[in-house]
Amino acid sequence: MEKRATTTRAVVLRLDDLSLPPRRLTVPSRLPVSHLLRALPQPLLESSSFYLTADGRPLLLSAPVASLPPSGSVQLRLRALRGGGGDGGATGAESRDCYLSMYLAKKPDKADPNEARLSRFTCCALSGEPLAAPAVADRLGNLFNKEALVEALLHKRLPKALSHIRGLKDMIPIHLHPKPDADAAGEEVRFQCPVTGLDFNGKYQFLALRKCGHVLSVKALKEVKTSACLVCHKEFDEADKMPLNGTEDEVAALRLRMEEERGKVKEKKEKKVGNGLSGSKHAAAAVMAGGAEKLENGKKGEAPSLKRFKAGDHAPAYANKEVYASIFTSSKKSDFKETYSCRSLPLGRN
Ligand SMILES: [Zn+2]
Incomplete structure (x- = not known):
């Protein structure tokens, strides 16, 4: 032989x-x-x-x-x-x-x-130290000791390759299930699947549930058809399953998802700012209208459907209607004037 x-x-x-x-x-x-x-x-x-x-x-x-x-x-x-490039030092080829x-x-x-693969499952991807609680995953499924990652982030010492980690929101807390007696025996593999007992050693696929952070083997979730975490019973969606140290394809999918989510958040923020602006404009108009209404309390019944705000109609009894209305620049449709402090748009059109 x-x-x-x-x-x-x-x-x-x-x-x-x-x-x-x-x-x-x-x-x-x-x-x-x-x-x-x-x-x-x-x-x-x-x-x-x-x-x-x-x-x-x-x-x-x-x-x-x-x-x-x-x-x-x-x-x-x-x-x-x-951070360089274009310096002749490297070509894409x-x-x-x-x-x-x-x-x-x-x-x-x-x-x-x-x-080598084992070390990606047993060691922090940044510090190289043995993984230990509190541990986190980034959005691409790499594993870190939280302290090492936060420290590097704080002091802006994250390598460029990990620049997709921008803040705490990019760290998903994970709970690794300790392998009984592994520490005492000095074993390198110190975690396992809490359901199947498979070693967290790179030979088996594992995933983290993003909502609760529990780390389970893919096998466990294949065997038990459930939409609740097998450890804490918190409900999860298919999208909450995040492969840890996944294949190239899995990492590519996670990256795509991260970029999509970032796009959405950005869009949302922009929308919010937009809403905030027009919202405050409307609020101001509403306050004005409300104020006028208060003054006009007795006459309120006359205009039950306030389709278009006409300042003149709401002028206080002692006010000159035209002068009062002139406060609202839209009362004279012919000449909207903008001043240094006021962007003049007809009410109802902004
Ligand atoms: Zn859980």
Whole structure:
């Protein structure tokens, strides 16, 4: 029989260019170097053009991990200056090539136990520290320790790749179910599905329910057909299911949704401002009309359907009708005048 011992190598992936702490990984030696990148959140890689170096020499992403120098230290370098571009440092072609070769290299080892993927389920995507409560997910399904993320946000130290996280509203609190005795045993996988008991280790799909934050395996929700959280029984919609560390397609869908929601919020805000303005105009007119009505209390019955506000009709008994009406610029239809402080539009037309 053929002996197939899996030799592994300890590699330190340095992320100085991204202002992130290094990731310590144990990777099967025969896998390509590109495998190391799977420890990083996907948006980080999509948004930057980068290359890897070891001992100052550029590395081919397809080179096997076994070929790394004895130090096992790999540096991720950004090609362009951060926030730059158009400086000749990077071309789209290079970036695309990196991206493609990375994903092309991914396929052969699909079934392998995957340390790098494991770390995305056990560690904060920003600090690299073990995930612990209180934990949050961003809107793309990356996992963080809340403290690390809030701290970075406050001090504006979030890497550009995570710029889709703009504030607390972009952090979805999640509740990870602790795996019994995992801490005591010093296990790396410390969470599991509260229903099926599947490990939160990257081998199974998990999702968070956005309303209550409970993290469940996809399997649990497939087995139990329900529209209520299996932990807290809070009702949820299909749209509340958010894949954690999802596939490329899932992340793309989440990104689209995030952009749609942002668009809607923006639209709503703009609408609100618009409404606010015209609302206050109407309110002012109503106050005027109301005031006039009060004065005219006795005559109120005469104009039961106030289709169009005519100031002249509401003039107080002691007022000159025409003068009173002239306060309201629309009383003289022939010449609407705008002054420095008053935008004159006929009432009823604004
Ligand atoms: Zn719940």
